[in-house]
Amino acid sequence: MAKRNIKPTDSELAILQVIWEKGPSSVREINDELNKLRETGYTTTLKILQIMTTKGLVTRTKDGRNHIYAAAAEKNATQQQLLDKLLMGAFGGSAKKLVLEALGSHKTTLEELQEIQNYIDELKGAGS
Amino acid sequence: MAKRNIKPTDSELAILQVIWEKGPSSVREINDELNKLRETGYTTTLKILQIMTTKGLVTRTKDGRNHIYAAAAEKNATQQQLLDKLLMGAFGGSAKKLVLEALGSHKTTLEELQEIQNYIDELKGAGS
DNA sequence: TTAATTTTACGAAAGTTTTCGTAAATAAAT
DNA sequence: ATTTATTTACGAAAACTTTCGTAAAATTAA
Numbered sequence: 001m002a003k004r005n006i007k008p009t010d011s012e013l014a015i016l017q018v019i020w021e022k023g024p025s026s027v028r029e030i031n032d033e034l035n036k037l038r039e040t041g042y043t044t045t046l047k048i049l050q051i052m053t054t055k056g057l058v059t060r061t062k063d064g065r066n067h068i069y070a071a072a073a074e075k076n077a078t079q080q081q082l083l084d085k086l087l088m089g090a091f092g093g094s095a096k097k098l099v100l101e102a103l104g105s106h107k108t109t110l111e112e113l114q115e116i117q118n119y120i121d122e123l124k125g126a127g128s
Numbered sequence: 129m130a131k132r133n134i135k136p137t138d139s140e141l142a143i144l145q146v147i148w149e150k151g152p153s154s155v156r157e158i159n160d161e162l163n164k165l166r167e168t169g170y171t172t173t174l175k176i177l178q179i180m181t182t183k184g185l186v187t188r189t190k191d192g193r194n195h196i197y198a199a200a201a202e203k204n205a206t207q208q209q210l211l212d213k214l215l216m217g218a219f220g221g222s223a224k225k226l227v228l229e230a231l232g233s234h235k236t237t238l239e240e241l242q243e244i245q246n247y248i249d250e251l252k253g254a255g256s
Numbered sequence: 257t258t259a260a261t262t263t264t265a266c267g268a269a270a271g272t273t274t275t276c277g278t279a280a281a282t283a284a285a286t
Numbered sequence: 287a288t289t290t291a292t293t294t295a296c297g298a299a300a301a302c303t304t305t306c307g308t309a310a311a312a313t314t315a316a
Contacts, residue, residue: 009302009304010303010304011303011304013217014217017217017218017220021220026263027263027264028262028263040305041305041306042262042263043264043265043307043308044304044305044306046263046264046265047265047266047304047306048303048304048305050264050265050266051303064312065262065263065264065312065313066262066263066264067263076229078218079218079219079225079226079229080229080233082214082218083214083229083230086210086211086214087230089138089142089145089210090141090145090206091207092145092149095230095231095236095240096236096240096243096244097207098207098211098230099230099231099244100244100247101204101207101208101211102211102215102223102226102227102230103223103227103244103251104247104251108223108224108251110252112223112224113248113251113252115224116224116227116228116231116248117248119228119231120244120245123231123232123236123241124238124241124242137272137273137274138274139273139274154293155293155294156292156293168275169275169276170292170293171275171277171293171294171295172274172276174293174294174295175274175275175276175295175296176273176274176275178294178295178296179273192282193281193282193283194293194294195293195294
């Protein structure tokens with residue numbers, strides 16, 4: 001397994017989110033999507049994608065004259081890494097504290113709360 | 129309520145963690161603590177604390193020739209802000225997904241899992 | 257083919273963060 | 287009092303991130 005170090009910057013993460021959502025995409029598609037949230041120059045997006053390519057955060061293939069960019073790492077792996085960083089960096093490593101804070105201040109539906117409890121039930125069963 | 133924007137950098141966050149753990153501290157104390165994890169120059173730590181002071185992340189008082197630095201914002205408020213950022217930046221705003229990932233890959237004890245469930249019970253009661 | 261359009265490549269400026277060297281101020285030690 | 291050690295102040299370099307202008311390459315339209 002490649003123990004690559006995934007550490008996207010904020011801009012890189014915004015791009016990754018688009019790719020996670022839309023699947024492999026061209027610069028144009030990604031940039032259009034980013035512009036729904038915040039004005040971003042086309043070459044700015046392109047440049048960041050080029051940097052991400054050299055960092056190994058994305059891969060690209062040619063489609064005509066376009067480059068199609070795909071995420072190099074699993075979405076989950078990236079989320080996990082960022083979560084770990086926050087966990088260690090701000091919550092002293094306690095997942096419980098993080099979870100309580102996350103649930104405490106964000107509107108989570110009853111259904112979702114139930115799903116979380118179900119999942120914890122599984123964990124409790126497996127862990128014993 | 130002060131709607132201040134708290135956005136510590138990684139280095140600043142490392143310092144905040146020391147202060148949260150040890151309480152208000154001198155540069156020497158903070159720097160010694162940081163050096164347990166990673167070599168950090170004394171003036172580097174000092175400089176960052178000075179910047180944090182101008183940003184309003186910490187306050188300082190004099191104690192002899194020393195400055196004693198304290199966190200300006202509640203630990204919880206800072207954690208919350210960082211959590212929000214991660215939630216929106218990498219989890220598409222879904223607290224459930226974040227919580228499931230957090231619990232799934234981090235060793236959380238049965239007691240803690242139970243506490244989380246109890247807390248969710250409270251939330252379910254209050255929310256209905 | 258020629259012109260217009262779109263895309264990629266790339267350098268560099270602007271902004272931010274991190275690191276460190278040096279000097280001045282303060283206190284302690286001799 | 288003089289020296290030594292510690293602390294603060296501050297500027298600037300180094301590293302990293304973000305933005306953008308311009309040119310070259312590739313494709314499409316006329």
